[in-house]
Amino acid sequence: MEFDLRRVLDALPAMVWIALPDGQLELVNRSWSEYTGLGLDEARGAEWQAAVNPDDLPALLERWQSILASGQPGEMDARVRRFDGHYRRVRVQCSPMLDNAGRIIKWCGTVTDVEDFRRAEETLRRRELDFQLIVDSIPLPVAVTTPSGEVEGLNQLTLDYFGKSYEELKGWKASEVVHPDDLERTIAAHLEAHQQGNSYNIEIRHRRADGVYRWYNVLGLPLRDQQGNILRWLHLLIDIDDRRRAEAALQAANDRLARASQVASLVELSASIAHEVNQPIAAALANAQAALRWLGRDPPDLAEVREALDDVVTDGTRAGAVIDRIRSLFKNAPPSLENLNIAEALSEIVALSRGKALKNGVSLQVQLSGGLPAVRGDRVQLQQVMLNLITNAIEAMSDVDHGNRNLRIAAGRDDANVFVTVQDSGPGFTQATLERVFEPFYTTKPTGLGVGLSICRSIIEAHKGGLWATNAEKGGAVFSFTVPITSAKSRKGVQDAVMPSQAPQPLADTTS
Numbered sequence: 001m002e003f004d005l006r007r008v009l010d011a012l013p014a015m016v017w018i019a020l021p022d023g024q025l026e027l028v029n030r031s032w033s034e035y036t037g038l039g040l041d042e043a044r045g046a047e048w049q050a051a052v053n054p055d056d057l058p059a060l061l062e063r064w065q066s067i068l069a070s071g072q073p074g075e076m077d078a079r080v081r082r083f084d085g086h087y088r089r090v091r092v093q094c095s096p097m098l099d100n101a102g103r104i105i106k107w108c109g110t111v112t113d114v115e116d117f118r119r120a121e122e123t124l125r126r127r128e129l130d131f132q133l134i135v136d137s138i139p140l141p142v143a144v145t146t147p148s149g150e151v152e153g154l155n156q157l158t159l160d161y162f163g164k165s166y167e168e169l170k171g172w173k174a175s176e177v178v179h180p181d182d183l184e185r186t187i188a189a190h191l192e193a194h195q196q197g198n199s200y201n202i203e204i205r206h207r208r209a210d211g212v213y214r215w216y217n218v219l220g221l222p223l224r225d226q227q228g229n230i231l232r233w234l235h236l237l238i239d240i241d242d243r244r245r246a247e248a249a250l251q252a253a254n255d256r257l258a259r260a261s262q263v264a265s266l267v268e269l270s271a272s273i274a275h276e277v278n279q280p281i282a283a284a285l286a287n288a289q290a291a292l293r294w295l296g297r298d299p300p301d302l303a304e305v306r307e308a309l310d311d312v313v314t315d316g317t318r319a320g321a322v323i324d325r326i327r328s329l330f331k332n333a334p335p336s337l338e339n340l341n342i343a344e345a346l347s348e349i350v351a352l353s354r355g356k357a358l359k360n361g362v363s364l365q366v367q368l369s370g371g372l373p374a375v376r377g378d379r380v381q382l383q384q385v386m387l388n389l390i391t392n393a394i395e396a397m398s399d400v401d402h403g404n405r406n407l408r409i410a411a412g413r414d415d416a417n418v419f420v421t422v423q424d425s426g427p428g429f430t431q432a433t434l435e436r437v438f439e440p441f442y443t444t445k446p447t448g449l450g451v452g453l454s455i456c457r458s459i460i461e462a463h464k465g466g467l468w469a470t471n472a473e474k475g476g477a478v479f480s481f482t483v484p485i486t487s488a489k490s491r492k493g494v495q496d497a498v499m500p501s502q503a504p505q506p507l508a509d510t511t512s
Contacts (some may be wrong), residue, residue, distance in 0.1 A: 001262070003355055003443055004026075006029075007025070009027070009029035009030075010029050010030040012029060012030075012031065012032065013159050014031060014110050014111075014112070015028075015029065015031045015032040015035055015110060015112070016028070016029045016031070016032065016108070016109070016110055016111075016306070017032055017048075017108075017109050017110035017111070018106055018107065018108055018109075018175045019028070019094075019106065019107040019109070020106065020305075021068075021104045021105065021107070022068070023064060023065075023068050023107065024044075024045045024046065025044055025045060025047070025048050026044070026106070027040065028043055030050075030393045032111060034083065035082060035083065035111070035113070036048075036051045036080065036081065036082065036083060037082070037083030037084075037174070037321060038050075038051060039080075040415040044274060047244075049061075050443055051080050051081045052079070052080055052081075053078065053079035053080070053081070053087045054079055055079075056078040056079050056105045057078070059078070060076055060078040063076045063262075064076060067094065068107075071104060072096075073093070073094065073095040073096070073098055074093075074094060075091060075093045075094070076092040077089065077090070077092070077093075077114075078092070078490055079088060080111070084476060087237060088113055088115040089113075089114050089118050090111050090112060090113055090114060090115075091112045091114045092109055092110070092113070093109060093110050093112070094109030094110075095107070095108055095109070096108075101441065120357070120380055124140075129287050130149065138155060138157075138468055140157065140158070140236050140237060140238055140239075141155065141157045141158040141161050141236075142154070142155045142157070142158060142235065142237070142239035143230065143234075143235040143237070144145065144232050144233070144234055145233045145234070145235065146232065146233075146501055147194070147231070147232070147233070147410045149190070149194065151169060152232065152495055153172050154169055158237070160209075161206075161208060161209065161237075162177065162207075162208070162209055163208075163209025163210075164209075165242055167316065175511060177206050177207050178204055178205070178206060178207075178209075179204065179205035179206075179207070179213050181205075182204040182205055184216075185202065185204075186202060186204050187219075189202045190220070193220055193222075194226055194233075196220055197230060198222075199219065199221050199222060200218075200219070200220040200366045200465060201217070201219050201220075202217075202218050203215060203217050203218075203240065204382070206237065208227070214239060214241035214242040215239075215240050215243075215244045216237045216238060216239055216240060216241075217237075217238040217240045218235060218236070218238075219235070219236040219238070220233055220234070220239055221233070221234045221236070222234075222237050222329060232286050252456055254458055264493070280309075281319055283311070283317070284312045284315035284316055284319070287308045287309070287311040287312045287315065288300075288308070289508045290304075291304075291308035291309055291312070294308060302471055317392075328480050336379075336380075337376055337377060337378055338376075338377070338378075338379060339374045339375075339376060339486050340374060340375050340376070340377045340382065341372070341374060342372055342374075342375050342377055342382070342411060342418045342483065343368045343369075343372045343379070345379055345382060345386070346368065346386055346409070346411055346420060347366075347368070347384050349383050349386040349387050350366055350409060352387070352435070353387070353390045353391070355395070356391070356394055357394055357407060358433070359403050360394050360397070360398070360405065360407045361402045362394050362397060362406070362407050363406045363407065364405065364407050364409070365407065365409070366408075366409045366410075367408070367409070367410040367411075368384065368410070368411045369411060369412040369413060369443070372411060372412070372413055373413060373418065373485045373486065374485070374486040375463075375483040375484065375485060375486055376463075376484070376486045377463045378459075378463075381459045381462075381463075382459070382463070382483070384456075384459070385420075385456045385459055385460060385467070385481065386420065388453070388455075388456050389422040389456070389479045389481075390407070390409065390422055391447070392453075392479075393407050393422050393423075393424035393426070393477070393479070394424075395424060396424050396426035396427070396477060397424050397426040399426075399427070399460055400425060400426055400427075404425055405424075406424070406425040407422070407423070407424050407425075408421075408422075408423045408424075409422055409423075410423075411422070413485065416484060416485060417465065417482035417483060417484055417485060418482065418485060419480060419481065419482045419483055420480070421478060421480045422478070422479045422480075423472055423477070423478045423479075424477055425475060426475075426476050426477060427474045427475075427476075428471040428472065428475055428476050429469065429471055434469060434470075434471070437453060437469050438453050438454055438457045438469075439454065445469055456481075459485070460481045460482075463483050463484075464483070464484050465481055465482045465483040465484060466477070466481065466482050468480055468481075469483040476495055
């Protein structure tokens with residue numbers, strides 16, 4: 001029987017031992033001997049203790065005595081010397097063997113080398129500790145989640161911001177911390193990022209511990225292993241609330257400056273406006289006087305009277321249109337986007353500017369390409385840009401000899417944009433001025449504020465376009481801006497709304 005038991009034990013791939021009820025070692029199998037380098041005679045009784053690391057032996061014996069006293073299965077950990085002299089950590093598991101009366105007749109145990117496993121555990125623990133230290137050292141709120149979105153780690157700044165413990169936040173939901181107006185797009189951004197495995201970048205409002213919402217730029221970054229599998233998601237929360245408030249304040253200041261610049265420009269054009277209004281009024285007065293004369297005849301010439309009164313109505317309509325254009329420019333209303341016919345808007349500004357050009361001896365040439373498509377924009381703001389550029393061009397030629405003051409205004413299109421250019425025959429720009437012409441508060445005018453062109457660029461960029469300045473080949477300055485063409489669907493709506501008689505006609509080199 002003993003021979004058969006030894007054969008069975010030696011056939012097992014695990015290290016196995018058998019001890020007497022008092023704990024004295026009685027039998028070991030071949031795997032145990034080969035691992036420790038000790039035969040049964042060298043290990044029998046208590047001799048096996050020689051293979052245990054001296055530092056671990058007291059705790060191991062204390063645990064072994066506790067198991068013997070309890071008579072219950074147990075396990076122990078210790079470092080054991082291998083046959084090559086290296087100590088390796090092992091786990092010892094043992095159970096009592098009972099007779100029919102329930103008395104312990106033997107103890108059976110196994111020994112498992114757990115050195116590699118423990119080292120892997122320690123490496124993983126060390127990496128996790130290092131990772132947490134890195135996360136905690138980031139001067140931003142940081143959240144770490146699993147690939148499925150479960151919270152795995154939060155740094156102290158995150159806990160402080162939300163005023164909760166890790167356990168309280170471990171099961172948090174976006175609906176509890178994200179502003180309701182931002183919730184839908186937040187969820188959409190998260191779902192898209194997780195489905196495609198791409199990083200994301202969104203601006204949303206998070207509720208602070210005191211209930212105040214602040215704007216955050218949230219960056220989500222996937223952390224991958226060497227095979228490209230996503231192990232975790234790292235979410236960085238960058239507080240941009242102060243920046244957003246500053247941007248809003250700056251935009252409000254720009255709007256106020258824009259209105260101030262607009263009014264200042266219109267004050268300068270008062271003479272031109274008076275000229276524009278006086279023309280139809282004077283014509284209406286003349287036609288009314290002619291109608292009175294036709295009525296005074298005997299018999300009255302009713303056909304001539306009717307024709308004269310028709311002219312009065314036409315002249316009155318012209319005067320009303322001029323006044324409406326002026327009123328729209330003076331309105332202090334918020335930006336209103338519409339599908340805009342740029343040629344029509346430019347024609348209105350050119351009409352307002354003709355008087356100023358005539359007063360300053362400027363020859364005005366206008367060239368508008370036919371059939372320009374619509375753009376999406378604020379009519380008042382875009383007309384302010386046009387008015388500012390035209391006014392600047394007229395003023396730039398104040399030192400040029402009469403007869404050589406030429407202002408050319410053109411509008412056209414390319415594949416994606418409608419463009420407007422304003423070219424004068426003035427002195428042009430020096431290189432230093434050209435580099436700074438759009439800087440706020442930079443001006444070459446003795447009485448200028450230097451905000452007009454800066455505001456113009458802000459307006460055009462807000463319309464997704466561009467504004468730039470160059471020197472003309474034959475002298476003078478050229479300002480050009482572009483605005484994207486409205487989509488075909490929106491453009492059709494504008495074309496349907498403009499009657500053929502109202503649509504601006506192309507003007508080729510018209511001089512005033």
